[in-house]
Amino acid sequence: MQVTETLNEGLKRSYHITVPATELDAKVDEKLAEAQPDVEMKGFRKGKVPLALLKKQFGQRLMGEAMQEAVDNAMSQHFEDSGDRPAQQPEVKMANEDWKPGEDVEVDMSYEALPDIPDFDAKSIQLEKMVVTPDEAAVDEALQSLAENAQNFEAKDGAAEDGDQVVIDFKGSIDGEEFEGGAAEDYPLTLGSNSFIPGFEEQLKGVSVGDEKTVEVKFPEEYGAETLAGKDAQFAVTVKEVKAPAAAEVDDELAKKYGAEDLEALKTQIRERLEAEYGNASRAVMKRELLDKLDEQVKFDLPPSLVEAEAKQIAHQLWHEENPEHQGHDHPEIEPTEEHQKLAERRVRLGLLLAEIGRENDIQVTDQEMTQAVMNQARQYPGQERQFFEFVQQNPQMRQQLQAPIFEDKVVDYIFELAEVSEKEVSKEELQKAVEELEDEE
Template sequence: MQVTETLNEGLKRGYTITVPAADLDAKVNEKLTEAQPEIEMKGFRKGKVPMALLKRQFGQRLLGEAMQEAIDGATTKHFEESGDRPAMQPKIEMANQDWKEGDDVHVTLSYEALPDVPEVDFSGVKIERLTVEPAEADIQEALESLASNAKTFKTKKGKAAKGDQVVIDFLGKVDGEAFDGGAAEDFPLELGSGSFIPGFEDQLIGLKAGEEKDVEVTFPGEYQAEHLAGKAAVFECKVKEVKKPAEATIDDELAKQFGAESLDALKEQISGRLVQEYQGAARQVVKRQLLDQLDDLVSFDLPPSLVEAEAAQIAHQLWHEENPDVQGHDHPEIEPTEEHKKLATRRVRLGLLLAELGQKEGVEVTDAEMTQAIMNQARQYPGQEREFFQFIQQNAQAQQQLRAPLFEDKVIDVVLEKADVTDKPITKEELQAEVEKLEEI
């Protein structure tokens, strides 16, 4: 087998691989000899089928296997010996399209090699790590927001109005017969909430405590209970209490509505949540500072195919953000702009740099970290968590999409340890301004 270089320009590589016909024939014979003892054929005892007959029967298929194995082996050996790492899937093609059995096999191998990433001197990297402590006013603002969302009601006299809550007993009937799930006692219903069948709540407006009314409605045609869909029903209702909305008080009772034992405990929870939010936002600002400086520190050739693929992905993603109603790929061809290509160049350069740094520092994403990431993502699909886990387990690309940001963040942490980092206390408003700057870039 012979490998001949045909192209070496920048990161582009080209080779011709020649596999002699004699080597292929020897490989076929080796496979037949290995399989012969187990082969049975009519007219022959097991293991006694003549080699010539075996070759006529299985030779073509084994020749194809031998050819593929030879090419794969030569390609693997080439990358091991050259040290090249292809940027994308290498292109392998038959050079002699009119090949026939007995001819040598000539294939072409072409690819773009990943570049050598230069060493980086981090001594000049200076980072301001932003720190924000929740102010009492921030905690109070969050409490007031919780109070405004915590609806409470207090008993009132007079007629029920839209927005009031009525406590009712009801019994639903279809064709005069009660149906399963159509009855309840002391049921709290906010009028105007739309939580009941259309038209139900409106018919209770104007009733007082102690009054009764037959509410007549028709179940929607697409109702979840198919045996009730589209049918007329009568609900015998008795109003037991009418309540009006009451403004929530910021006290221990409010805290208990949100699972805290006391108001002080709720304040601690809010403070902890705000700290996490501020740290997350500050982390993005610090990360941008670091990446901007790294981008200025290093310069090396980039594989054009990687830049082109990244630019196309950026253009495609931004187009869909601007056209959210369009699903899938049923849209005009999207041409990357110079701005897309500029951003792609930065991303590819930094991606290769961080990958190289991570490899040198032995950075790895643990199984526990991956499991936690999958669990966090699965929460976005309530009721379908098991299906999501199975999808991730069976999809290598989806696993890589989850692993990549985890790996990047761990490399960022390694680099920050080497950089000159100083803490800079700022206010919440100043942090928000910094985050808004990131969104404008």
């Protein structure tokens, strides 16, 4: 077998591989010899069929397998000898497409090699970690929010306003005929909640206890019940109570509603939650700072095909975000801009660098971490969790999409441990501003 280099330009590589006909014949004979003991053929005892007869009957089919194995072996040996790692699947095609049995096989192989990535000293990186300590004001603000969410409704005098709750009896009819599911008694309806048919709640603003009112509405055309969709309906409504919203008291009873033993225990839970929220936000800011420094300090050649593919993906994604009415891909071809190209170069550079750091330090995503990631994603499909698990198991690309961010975060955490990190006490507002700036840059 002969491998001849035909191109070595930057990261682009091309090779001409020649597999001698004698080598292919030897492979075919080897395969036939391995199979001979198990072959049965009319007129011969098992295992006694002559090789010449086997070759005549099965040789042509085995030749294809031999050719594929020979080329695969040549490629594997080449990558082992050269140390090259292809950025993408190598392109392989027959050079002598009019090949006939008895001739050498000639194949052209081309690929872009992954670049040599410079040594990187994580200890030389200096980072600043923003630290926010939850103060009593933040805890009190969270408590008030919980109290508002746990609001009660208390009886009031006067007319119902937006946000009030009215307790009503109602009966619905279409063309004078009551319909199934159109009646209820003592139903608590919060005005402005948009939980009823459009127009229903608006017509109850201003009602008082004891009022009887006919509410006229039209069911939406896309309403779930086909017998009601698009129909005009009348509801005979009797107002039995009018209640105004009142926030729950911040006390032990409120704490128990949220599963805490008492108010102090609830405050402790809130502080821990705030610390976790601030910590996650601070980590996101520090991660961006790290990636910015890596992008600036570590330079190496990038495989053009990876950059081109990433730029196209960025342009395509942004186009769909700007044109949400186009759900499919029946749109004009989207050409990446210079801005897309620069962003693609950054992403490819950082992706290759983090992958190399992870590879050199044997950083891996565990089965437990992958299972947790799949479970988290599956929660977005209530009732279909099992189908989602099966989909992930059968879809390598989906597994890669779930694995990639976990791997990246583990590599980033590894660098954080080695880097020189200084802490800076900041306010909640300063941290929030830093997070908003991150979102603006994305």
